[in-house]
Amino acid sequence: MRLITRAGNESSHRFPFIATAVGKLPVRSCLIDGEAVVCDENRLAVFELILRNGNGDGDRAVLCAFDLLELDGKDLRRTPIEERKELVAELLNGFQPDIVYNECFREDGEIVFREACRTGCEGIVSKRLGSIYRRGRSPLWIKVKNPNAPAVKREAEED
Numbered sequence: 187m188r189l190i191t192r193a194g195n196e197s198s199h200r201f202p203f204i205a206t207a208v209g210k211l212p213v214r215s216c217l218i219d220g221e222a223v224v225c226d227e228n229r230l231a232v233f234e235l236i237l238r239n240g241n242g243d244g245d246r247a248v249l250c251a252f253d254l255l256e257l258d259g260k261d262l263r264r265t266p267i268e269e270r271k272e273l274v275a276e277l278l279n280g281f282q283p284d285i286v287y288n289e290c291f292r293e294d295g296e297i298v299f300r301e302a303c304r305t306g307c308e309g310i311v312s313k314r315l316g317s318i319y320r321r322g323r324s325p326l327w328i329k330v331k332n333p334n335a336p337a338v339k340r341e342a343e344e345d
Contacts, residue, residue: 189222197222204249207284211277217256218274219319220288222247230306233337249285251278255319263319270319295330303332 187209189198198205201222208218224235224246236247254274255263262270271290278287291298295312302310309331317326331338 201247201249203284204247207281208249211281211285213277214258215256216254216258216277218249218251218285219253219255220249220251220285223250224248228306231308233340248283250288251285252288253319266316266318267313268315299330299332303334306332306335308332308335308337 187198187205188196189201189205189208191197204222208216221231222236223231225248226232226235231250251274253267254270254277255261257273257277262273265273268290275287275290278285295310299310309329312328312330314326317324320326333339333342
């Protein structure tokens with residue numbers, strides 16, 4: 187079991203509870219696309235908290251699972267997104283709190299975005315039904331950021 191960053195670095199040692207939880211999943215093998223997050227008291231992911239991992243926040247981190255790319259040796263990247271989301275939801279059923287399923291909403295995107303902004307989320311990613319997994323950016327997956335979210339404001343200041 188290994189946790190690998192987008193840049194290809196091994197990071198299991200930074201997030202021991204996530205590593206242990208992934209290792210306990212009832213599979214021979216799997217590849218989950220997700221993000222380690224630390225949440226505040228309102229259960230919102232806060233980027234600054236994950237940066238403080240040296241202060242023990244790695245112990246509070248959870249894996250927010252977005253997608254399932256491989257399961258028991260079967261490559262799922264060409265499987266439609268809605269089927270992969272169902273599979274990862276089934277796989278993670280009952281494995282909270284160290285691994286959480288990133289909820290999927292099929293409602294109108296404007297409504298989902300408005301509610302995400304109202305609750306303080308960083309934004310949403312809209313994925314076209316039927317889309318396959320592609321590494322990097324895809325015209326079928328659109329990220330819309332909440333301009334008032336602290337992480338988005340920080341990015342704007344850094345540019």
